[in-house]
Structures are given as structure tokens and as C-alpha cells.
Amino acid sequence: MDERRPLAEDSLTAISDLEALRAYIGDCQRCPLARTRTTLVFGVGDPHARLMFIGEAPGRNEDLQGEPFVGAAGQLLDELLASIGLVRSQVYIANVLKCRPPGNRDPLPEEIESCTPFLAEQVRLIDPVVIATLGNFATKYILATERGITGLRGRLFRIDGRLVMPIFHPAAALYSPDKREVLFEDFARLRRVLERTPETAAVVGSSTAGPAVEGADEECASESRHGPSVEQQTLF
Numbered sequence: 001m002d003e004r005r006p007l008a009e010d011s012l013t014a015i016s017d018l019e020a021l022r023a024y025i026g027d028c029q030r031c032p033l034a035r036t037r038t039t040l041v042f043g044v045g046d047p048h049a050r051l052m053f054i055g056e057a058p059g060r061n062e063d064l065q066g067e068p069f070v071g072a073a074g075q076l077l078d079e080l081l082a083s084i085g086l087v088r089s090q091v092y093i094a095n096v097l098k099c100r101p102p103g104n105r106d107p108l109p110e111e112i113e114s115c116t117p118f119l120a121e122q123v124r125l126i127d128p129v130v131i132a133t134l135g136n137f138a139t140k141y142i143l144a145t146e147r148g149i150t151g152l153r154g155r156l157f158r159i160d161g162r163l164v165m166p167i168f169h170p171a172a173a174l175y176s177p178d179k180r181e182v183l184f185e186d187f188a189r190l191r192r193v194l195e196r197t198p199e200t201a202a203v204v205g206s207s208t209a210g211p212a213v214e215g216a217d218e219e220c221a222s223e224s225r226h227g228p229s230v231e232q233q234t235l236f
Ligand code: URA
Pocket: 055, 056, 057, 058, 059, 062, 067, 068, 069, 070, 071, 073, 095, 171
């Protein structure tokens, strides 16, 4: 089954903003995580952000506070944002899953299938120009790939008019100085992409800049001449 399917047409017509989507989700009982969660973690930030981050799933702190990335990984995310002159209220942050898997285990395929139609709706409503996927689960979902984050991080993809950059999950960098350094480098690239990218996703989608498929090194080399060049895929 396609994990990225949108919500049914009849539901969509009623949902025109994030508040309506949150209300639609309600006290979600659609998967067994409802029984073990404390709080459903919907997402936070600017409802019209140009840059959206997608993480994996709430952890213990997020489950208690109802906000994504408020624990140690969140502190690093705040540092990374600050390194490119941003604060979290200027971006939007959500997760593949809205409820904490017990013991922070990996999300199960059926949980992803049940929950991601709401993430797809958040992407549609926020309409970000750039999506940064944090770690394997968000990257696999958004790029519809089985490839791992290590080979994809720092590269740029165009997905239905949006630019998508996979990045290491901040939690993976907490005890790895090497990954931490790579994360700061990838955020610097994210800033360059934002600076050189038109205001809206529609404009990005109609851009003909750059060849369809390029490697990361060539992308960086050609950014200044053509705007960010990307690898193309299709989403939603
Ligand atoms: N890790 C995530 O992927 N998301 C959160 O919200 C917190 C930690």
C-alpha cells in the first residue's frame, strides 16, 4: 500500500488550515500508539513557513510536553537553526508519527501508514518551499526510497515543486562529533538553498534551472550559476 496516500477527497474539502486538520485528527485512536501516548504531538511553528523539518516521532519529553524536539535533540536543532540565523517560530517542525512509540522504538510500518496522511496534509497546507528530512524514517517516507540517510544526506531533491534535503537526525549527532560537524555543514547548505530559492513552491516547481539529476558535489558547484540544482522525484 502507498504510505503517502492523501486523505480521502471528502475529508480534504473541509480542511483548509492546520487548526482544522488538528481538529479533524482529534483524540486519535487510529493506531495502538493511542493507548501508550500521553500527548499527541501535532507540530509547531509558522503555519506558512518556507522551511519545514520532519523528524521521526515524539520521544519522552515531546510526549509529555506536546511539542516536537524539546529534548536533547531539540536543543541541538535549536543550535543548528541559530547557526543559520533562524529560530523555531520561523520554521515548521513535525514528525512522521504524532505519537511516541513505547520506549522510543522504531516506528512500525502500520503506524507510518496510519499517521502519514496527516503529515501529507500538513505539507500541503504549510506549502513549504524546502523540506529538511531528519534521519532515516522521514527521508524514506518523503523520498519514497529505501536508501539510507548516510548516502542521501546533504543532497537536494525536487519533489513536486518542493526542494527536499535529507539531513542526519540531530539525536544521531549527540554523541558523534563527526556527525555534528556534518550537520552544521548541511545546515549551511540549507541556508544557501533558502537564499537562492524563490519565495514559493510553485515558482520552484516551474524552474528549469539545472539538469534533472546531479550528484551533490556538482549541485554545490553549480548553485551560484543556476540556483540550486536538484535530483527530481515525485511525491504525493
Ligand atoms: N526525535 C524526533 O524525531 N522527533 C521529536 O520530536 C523528538 C525527537
